[in-house]
Amino acid sequence: MKSLSVVVIGATSGIAQPVARAYASRGATLFLLARNAEALSTTASDLLARGASRVETMVADVQDSARHDEIVHAAKGTCGTIDVVLIAHGILRNQQEIDHDVDEMLRLFEVNATSVLSLAQRFGLAMESQGAGTIAVITSVAGERGRRSLYTYGASKAAVSHFLAGMRGRYKPLGINVLDIRPGPVDTPMLAGRPQPLIATADAVARDIVKAIDRGTWLLYTPWYWRFVMAIVRLIPERIMMRLKY
Structure with missing residues (x-):
């Protein structure tokens, strides 16, 4: 059986x-992109030790959109046919941290939304002749309702989810699945020092992601119970949402 070729942005x-580790254990070819060269090198060595057949890396800042075509070209050069693209980069700021810094608000939106849209579309165009493949993007349950404590972050994730819905309609007839991954709080460095209810481990979320990609799922809430939590949240009247401080 042909080993998979997997691209991980924000590796x-x-x-x-943990998603990359899961694919490494299957003997996948991996193309990894991140900003931190030292951390990226350590990650690549770990994945080779875990069974990856090949690992290539690229250091770049996703905010530099002038390099996005270069990123896609390098990924294609490593993978040939790309089976999976996982776009996983992002930053988190509570609204009170950026309320008086509009430039930082815009930077958050650029990292979490604009760069994601650009890369997702470019990879879609590069993959459309393949007739197969998955573009998987990590968004968030925070994108489903505006919250006073997190509305810039939530808006950035909502923008991506809407974009992915449109992409799905465009690329599904071509055999390419577009997966919107909506995790709740996950125990990662991004949430360090930010106590959260119902927090999940990164390993558990990664297992859900790999299963969803394998199955051709188009929308994943992880852990599973967030599907039901958010169904309730969507029913809360706006006049009540405005009063909530979470």
Whole structure:
């Protein structure tokens, strides 16, 4: 059986690493992109030790959109046919941290939304002749309702989810699945020092992601109970949401 070729953007992030490890254990070819060269090198060595057939890395900042075509070209050069693209980069800021810094608000949106849209579309265009493959993007349950404590972050994730819904309609007839991954709080460095209810481990979330990709799922809530939690949250009247401080 042909080994998979997997591209991971934001490869040193807390969720991306266990996903990459899962594919390494299957003997996959991996193309990894991140900003931190040292962390990326350590990750690559670990994946080779875990069974990856080949690991290539690229250091780049996703905010530099001028390099996005270069990123896709390098990934294609490593993988040939790309079976899976996982876009996993992002930053988190509570609203009170950026309320008086509009430039930082815009930077958050650029990292979490604009760069994701750009990379997802470019990979879609590069993969459309394949007739197969998955573009998987980590969004968040925070994108489903505006919250006073997190509305810039939530808006960035909502924008990506809407974009992915449109992409899905465009690429599904071509055999390419577009997966929207909506985790709740996950125990990763991003949430260090931010106590959260119902927090999940990164390994558990990664297992759910790999299963969803294998099955051709188009929307994943992880852990599973967030599907039901968010169904309730979506029913809360706006006049009540405005009063909630969470």
